[in-house]
Amino acid sequence: MEDLFNFKDIFKKSALNLESFNSLSYVDMFWGLLISLSVGIFIYWIYRKCYRGVVYSHNYNMTFVLMTIITTLIIMTISTNIVLSLGMVGALSIVRFRTAVKDPMDIIYMFWSVSAGIACGAKIYPIAVVGSLVVGATIWVLSKRKDNGSPYLIIIHYEERAEEDVKRQMRKIQSVLKSKTIRKTGIELTVEIKMKGDNLSIANALSATDGVQDVVVVSYNGDYAQ
Known part of the structure; x- marks a missing residue:
C-alpha cells in the first residue's frame, strides 16, 4: 500500500511539475524553428516548381510552410510536459478538416510538412533535412519525367x-x-x-x-x- 502511494506521488511530481517547461532552451527553439522554416520554404519551392495541375494556388502552397512551423511548435510544447501532451492530443482529436483535396499529390505534401515538423520539434534535424532532400529530389525527378502529354x-x-x-x-x-x-x-x-x-x-x-x-x-x- 505504501508503494502505491509512493508511485502516485512520483507520478504527480513528474506530471505536474511546472519547472519542466524550462527543459527546452532558447537555443533549441531557435534552431528548431529556423530549420523547420528552411524545410518549409524548400517544400514551398518544390511544390511551386513541380506543380502539374491547371490552377496553381499560392495561398495553398503557403500552408505547407506554416504547417511545418506549427507542427514543430506543437511537438516542442508537448515534449516539455506530459499533461500538455495529453491535453494537446485531446484538443486535436476534435479538429475536423473539411477542405476537399482533389489532387492526391497534395496529401503527400501535407504529410511531408507534418513529418518534417515532427522531426524538427523532436530535435532530430538530420532526418528533417536529409529526408526532405530525398523526398524533394524524388518528386523533382518523377515530375520532370517525359510522358505522352x-x-x-x-x-x-x-x-x-x-x-x-x-x-x-x-x-x-x-x-x-x-x-x-x-x-x-x-x-x-x-x-x-x-x-x-x-x-x-x-x-x-x-x-x-x-x-x-x-x-x-x-x-x-x-x-x-x-
Whole structure:
C-alpha cells in the first residue's frame, strides 16, 4: 500500500511539475524553428516548381510552410510536459478538416510538412533535412519525367454530314471516346486526348472542318474536368 502511494506521488511530481517547461532552451527553439522554416520554404519551392495541375494556388502552397512551423511548435510544447501532451492530443482529436483535396499529390505534401515538423520539434534535424532532400529530389525527378502529354477532353458539336470528316481527324491522334449524344439539331462528341504543351492543332483542324459548329478543349486529370 505504501508503494502505491509512493508511485502516485512520483507520478504527480513528474506530471505536474511546472519547472519542466524550462527543459527546452532558447537555443533549441531557435534552431528548431529556423530549420523547420528552411524545410518549409524548400517544400514551398518544390511544390511551386513541380506543380502539374491547371490552377496553381499560392495561398495553398503557403500552408505547407506554416504547417511545418506549427507542427514543430506543437511537438516542442508537448515534449516539455506530459499533461500538455495529453491535453494537446485531446484538443486535436476534435479538429475536423473539411477542405476537399482533389489532387492526391497534395496529401503527400501535407504529410511531408507534418513529418518534417515532427522531426524538427523532436530535435532530430538530420532526418528533417536529409529526408526532405530525398523526398524533394524524388518528386523533382518523377515530375520532370517525359510522358505522352497531358490529358484533355475535347467536346465537338457538329452536323451529321461532318461525321466522317470528324472521325478522320480523330484517327490522327490517340483518343478515347467518352460520350456521344445525337440530337435532331446535331451531334455532340466527347473524346479524351493527350496533347503536349499548348499544342491545339487538332482543335484548330476540327474547327476548320465543314459542318463543325464549335470545339471545346477542357483540361482533364482522368477523374474530373478542371
